[in-house]
Amino acid sequence: MRRKIILFISVLLYAVSPLYADVPAIMKDVKKELDGNNVTFEIIPAQAQVVIDGKQKYSVENGVLELNLPEGEHEYKISALGYLSFEGKLTSVPNESVKIKITLNKEWRGAIDLAAFPDDVEITYGRHKYGAMLELDGLPAGEHSFSFTKKGYRTVDTTFVVKSGVRNFYSVILSPIESYSKRKEKKTNRWNMLLLSQAGYNTDVSLGLMVGMMRKNGFYLKALTSLNAPKADYKCTETGMIQEGDLQHYPYYKTKTLYSQYAVSAGYLRMLGKPVGIYVGAGYGSHTVVWETIEGTKVENEDLLKSGAVAECGIILRLKKFALSCGVQSIDFSYTEIQFGLGVIF
Missing domain, CATH: 2.40.160.20 (Porin)
Structure with missing residues (x-):
């Protein structure tokens, strides 16, 4: 009887032993899938910022950033001070590494000098207000909107173009409201x-x-x-x-x-x-x-x-x-x- 019991236990252990032998391999694969895939960014300039899917932000100090991203498609945005931002998409594939090389274009800047007449004209740029003479440096190249106001004069809202590497000069002359009224009166008469x-x-x-x-x-x-x-x-x-x-x-x-x-x-x-x-x-x-x-x-x-x-x-x-x-x-x-x-x- 004892021999039969020992024989039964031996056969049972032999039957289930392959199941226990495969457990570490399965856990290893699952862990690898959860950790994601290797993605490497090589960026110029060396100091930049990378945003993944609009949520995760990473700082780049030496021009290289390595990330483990889940499988699938991801959006990224690369930005750096003094450079134009770059946006793109990448696809993370199992067991494959992704390398992205990006060289950002410089954000060219310029300066603008404004003169408004008559005196005491208020110049508005963005949320800031200035006097009749205005000098602004380090503006991004492109169009910029300004507003010129003075009591008794017609308000002027206009746009000036700032060219990169150049100091741009512009002047604005406001018209009195009285002259506008006279023209209107002449028209109605x-x-x-x-x-x-x-x-x-x-x-x-x-x-x-x-x-x-x-x-x-x-x-x-x-x-x-x-x-x-x-x-x-x-x-x-x-x-x-x-x-x-x-x-x-x-x-x-x-x-x-x-x-x-x-x-x-x-x-x-x-x-x-x-x-x-x-x-x-x-x-x-x-x-x-x-x-x-x-x-x-x-x-x-x-x-x-x-x-x-x-x-x-x-x-x-x-x-x-x-x-x-x-x-x-x-x-x-x-x-x-x-x-x-x-x-x-x-």
């Missing part, structure tokens, strides 16, 4: 032409045109006429009686009434503010009422005829290059219609 299409309504629709010349003050001409202009064969009184020599008679009329009118006027324009103006004018006009008999004869009613002096007034609303108008016009102070206009100012 020039004559503008007003062109408005007109439409009026009371008993009938009239159409016309209004033309004017204006600055702050101006003048205009306007003409309107009705769409219908019936020609009468006879004339009658307000009661409809037609007088033919010594004969008087009352024909039968249709219920339809025809109208005819025209008005010509001229007047004064005045801009009260930037968007609003007014106009007043006078002229001559006529408004005719025509009845039609059942036979088709047209008869002008003399008692309802309105003709004589025209008086009008209204407002003009200016919207940049466009204009709107609204007003009233009276013929002989007995026939009045409301009028609207739409047009342009140029």
Whole structure:
């Protein structure tokens, strides 16, 4: 019995012994994979900084940096004082070493001298403010933005180019705000032409045109006429009686009434503010009422005829290059219609 037990234990130990023999090799491989792969940077200049994947920073003192990076793709950035930075990508492969040789380009620098006029101009560069005379050394080559300000003068924001190894000279002259206002005033004082299409309504629709010349003050001409202009064969009184020599008679009329009118006027324009103006004018006009008999004869009613002096007034609303108008016009102070206009100012 004892021999059987000893034999069983011997066979069992012999069966499991290969498993224990492979354990150190597996651990060694795993450790090697976790430690990563060897990456070597050779950099000129000798003192630089290397950033891996935007997180890990390493300082280089003798121009050589050796790292163990995990397998896969990595981003790196190399920078040094007085040199342009360099960015790139590398791929770490198992059991292979990666060597990267980089020579950084120098960051060329220059100087700039600025002079601003008149005196006491404030120069702003970045977050710093300086006087009217400014000297800056050691600026990177390229474009640099400056702002020049002084109370009572127009601010100047501009960009100057700094060339490497050169002292660059620039000057700026600020313009007084008063001169700008005078130019603006001169521009606003020039004559503008007003062109408005007109439409009026009371008993009938009239159409016309209004033309004017204006600055702050101006003048205009306007003409309107009705769409219908019936020609009468006879004339009658307000009661409809037609007088033919010594004969008087009352024909039968249709219920339809025809109208005819025209008005010509001229007047004064005045801009009260930037968007609003007014106009007043006078002229001559006529408004005719025509009845039609059942036979088709047209008869002008003399008692309802309105003709004589025209008086009008209204407002003009200016919207940049466009204009709107609204007003009233009276013929002989007995026939009045409301009028609207739409047009342009140029």
